[in-house]
Amino acid sequence: MAEFSFDVVSDFDRQELINAVDQTKRDVGTRYDLKDTNTDITLGEKDITIVTSSELALNAVRDLLETKALRRNLSIKMFDFGEPEEIGGMKIRQVITLRKGIADDIAKKIQKLIKAEVPKAQARIQGDSLRVSSKSKDELQAVMSLLRERGDDFPLPLQFNNYR
Template sequence: MPSFDIVSKVDLQEIDNAINQTRKEIDQRFDFKGTHNEINLEKDAIVLLGADDYKLDAVIDVLKGKLVRRNVSPKCLDYGKKEPASGGAVRQRVAIVQGVSTEKGKEIIKFIKETKLKVQAQIMDDQVRVSGKKIDDLQEVIQAVKGHDFDIELQFVNMRA
């Protein structure tokens, strides 16, 4: 039976490249001179440190721009709350979202069922598998899901006929 998987994967190398470019731009920009600002990649998160709220927001804007240029959707980032750091600085932890959560999976499956196409969808670990008898139905599901905003970046992989 034909099927495909809906996944949410992020290229961590591209995120690392975007972070390095952001660091270079922050070091060169006039409005950051004389202030302490940092951006670091951890295992599954990015830690931002800004001299103040304005600087932190500027770092985030630069990072988003660099990510978009590298074809990484900003939807893969989940911003935590801003917390004070030493010396009046502000720190923010940004989680990198990988995989389709169970809640998002249920939302996607509900949406697919509302299309009234003859397909079955099920959650498998951190992805959603969609199967059906006709490839045309599967392609319609892909178009419908692409057209709907689920607040996460989705890819469609493993198309099997």
């Protein structure tokens, strides 16, 4: 009998994130309350840096970024907001780390949940993803629905791919 499987990953569409950051930059330039704040938003490889003049402007820019990300079907769970820090020249900087991949402790938690709820399905940790396999497609569907239901238990967005 054939063995079916799928991968549980935590990833995001990089191009959609670039578009969301660009839209946020444009909105910051046109909004009256943010025009004179000299706000700078920089998208790095693994993080986003916001530099602005006040805590109020920082919160407004964060809200804008979250709204633009949601409109582009990106999960807000991928943002790990660092502590705002004051830098020279009356400026505030906040670094937002982008979550990508499943950390080992979270992977073990997911693996334990799958083993407890759907005992006939096996979950194996493979780097920064999980491979779930079973002899029945119905059990794999049960695992997917279980992880969708309990998605709020995990601090990162989960996607399913390589369904075979």
